[in-house]
Amino acid sequence: MPQHLYRGWYQVGFEREIRDKVTPLRIGNLRLLLVKQENEFGAYNATCPHRGAHLAFGGTLDRGAIICPFHGYRIGLGSDSDCQFKTPRYRTLAVGGLLFVLLSERHENGLTRLLEELNATHYLVPGFTMTAQAPAELVVENGFDPAHFQSVHRLKRRPNLKLSPGDSGELHLSGTFYAEAFETAWHNGAVQDAGTEMQFLAQVISPNVCVSRLGENTVISGSTPNGNGSCTIRVSVAAPATEDGSPPSQQAIRALLRDSKLAYEQDLVIWENRIHDAPNRLTPEDDLILAFQKFCMRFEDEESAANEAHATCSVR
Ligand code: FES
Ligand SMILES: [Fe+2]
Known part of the structure; x- marks a missing residue:
């Protein structure tokens, strides 16, 4: 049972805590994969669409995709990916050292x-x-x-x-x-x-x-x-x-x-x-x-x- 979550912004951390290119995060029971590339952040659902592995624990980045640690499929980062499997992206905001994730675009709210x-x-x-x-x-x-x-x-x-x-x-x-x-x-x-x-x-x-x-x-x-x-x-x-x-x-x-x-x-x-x-x-x-x-x-x-x-x- 997924836990009830409001679909607004959440602060998921401080930038100073994110040292790796791939970091697991969570908002309630929603497991997230945070990708950091040249100080740009991308947040994605961390659950592999093939059989549910956590992509942030052992996954490796590969040209707009992450290689799942379980069976090695390429999982496209974002719904517009050409990969067979893909995982949706959530909007991130990194300002002044604070890091936020938005669960629904309808609730950006300024x-x-x-x-x-x-x-x-x-x-x-x-x-x-x-x-x-x-x-x-x-x-x-x-x-x-x-x-x-x-x-x-x-x-x-x-x-x-x-x-x-x-x-x-x-x-x-x-x-x-x-x-x-x-x-x-x-x-x-x-x-x-x-x-x-x-x-x-x-x-x-x-x-x-x-x-x-x-x-x-x-x-x-x-x-x-x-x-x-x-x-x-x-x-x-x-x-x-x-x-x-x-x-x-x-x-x-x-x-x-x-x-x-x-x-x-x-x-x-x-x-x-x-x-x-x-x-x-x-x-x-x-x-x-x-x-x-x-x-x-x-x-x-x-x-x-x-x-x-x-x-x-x-x-x-
Ligand atoms: S669970 Fe990810 S490739 Fe199988
Ligand atoms: Fe108070």
Whole structure:
């Protein structure tokens, strides 16, 4: 049974982790083959259409194809290959050291443009990785849960968040945070004056990728299911140049990453000890969570991405 997967973007790693020409990756139960050639990346379904071998474990590249390690057939990389057997390609995005894969072209939702613009105007710094024993979608859903900011992150005031549609199919969640109560998370390493308001905007690109701005800083979060009930959270940051045009200080970047990590650690205690299939009794105050869940449903299709990959993986 292929695991249910939303068909949007997933962060599959950081470029610094990809050292080989052929690397196995996974998004839930979908097994991927990542091909790196001269800093260009291609992601393909890793399951050999002949008899199911994993092409990234022992496969060798050969002029637009990979030689399967099991019976030695040439498997064409991409549905337009002339090979008898071929495996479908998924769009990849490598920007500023971050690496993403898109499972359906229908749900690009502007991530490419957003990150390229951010990379051109900010210093984008690949950050850290954490594993959580929790469903991947809980990570992005967290931003839609105003009440938890008070109890988990100890904000004194509940942020007044509101939703609006983005121009490219993404969802915008915006509001105001009060820095006096947010000193343990996301501030810029400097003590804020009590009562300082910070504008917050989260651009939710897919159920698993979110780009959030708080004040001048941006945090890029990806949460990718591992196929065993856990997920991998990857967090990176982007900061503008300082006033004299020089790069942001290492100290400021480190503080931003440290505070983001601290915030996730606060959430992790809740996430990892929650019963994920317990019945929910949502209140009217949980409206935003329902809106996020509705947004996620747009990324569902009759068939899962894994199914689609299998079906298009046919003999020519
Ligand atoms: S399983 Fe790949 S060639 Fe047979
Ligand atoms: Fe949180």
